[in-house]
Amino acid sequence: MNRVIKWLRWISVTPGGIIVGIISTFLLHLILYFSLTNFVHPYPEFPERVLTPFIFSSTFIWAGCEIAPHHKLKTGIILFALLIFFSGGLIISTLTQGKWFGHSMYLQGNGVAPVMGIIGAFLGLYLVRKKIKDGAYGDVDLHAD
Numbered sequence: 774m775n776r777v778i779k780w781l782r783w784i785s786v787t788p789g790g791i792i793v794g795i796i797s798t799f800l801l802h803l804i805l806y807f808s809l810t811n812f813v814h815p816y817p818e819f820p821e822r823v824l825t826p827f828i829f830s831s832t833f834i835w836a837g838c839e840i841a842p843h844h845k846l847k848t849g850i851i852l853f854a855l856l857i858f859f860s861g862g863l864i865i866s867t868l869t870q871g872k873w874f875g876h877s878m879y880l881q882g883n884g885v886a887p888v889m890g891i892i893g894a895f896l897g898l899y900l901v902r903k904k905i906k907d908g909a910y911g912d913v914d915l916h917a918d
Contacts, residue, residue, distance in 0.1 A: 782842045790837030790852060794829040801828045822881045826890030830856050834897030849901040856894050860887060 805821050834852045841848040864887050867878040880887060 779842045782840055786837045786840050786848060787852070787855070789840045790833040793836035794833035797828050797832040798825050801825060823886050823889055826860075826881075826886050827893035827896075830860075830890045830893035831897040831900070834894060835900050838897075838901040845901055846905055849898050853894050853898045857891065860890055860894075863887075 801824055802821060805824070806816060809820070810816055833856060834849055837852045838845045838849045863878070864880075866873075867880055871878050
């Protein structure tokens with residue numbers, strides 16, 4: 774039974790990270806909406822468009838590593854690479870006037886949003902490494918993982 778749970782956790786690393794990333798963007802929207810509508814009318818979309826990639830990428834990597842049963846740093850590096858690969862593909866597609874479902878793509882926040890996504894990915898990887906270094910995962914060795 775323990776073996777089945779371990780396999781299920783490995784299978785759910787990427788989908789779980791995506792789900793937690795999406796939930797975090799909903800929470801970001803609610804926090805920004807209820808805090809900014811008290812001061813600014815109409816609701817400004819710029820802060821949300823810039824912060825969404827940052828929040829998604831950092832929580833995607835962090836949650837994926839939390840789900841992984843072991844090898845958390847390696848898992849974080851793999852999730853980081855996946856995120857950078859897909860982000861890079863979307864950025865290149867945008868810069869070459871690509872289309873997504875028939876709509877022209879453009880850089881959110883004048884190019885600040887993709888940079889924030891990359892910074893968020895580095896933050897997620899840093900948080901995982903710091904948690905391993907602090908011994909939060911028990912007997913996980915930073916150099917052996």
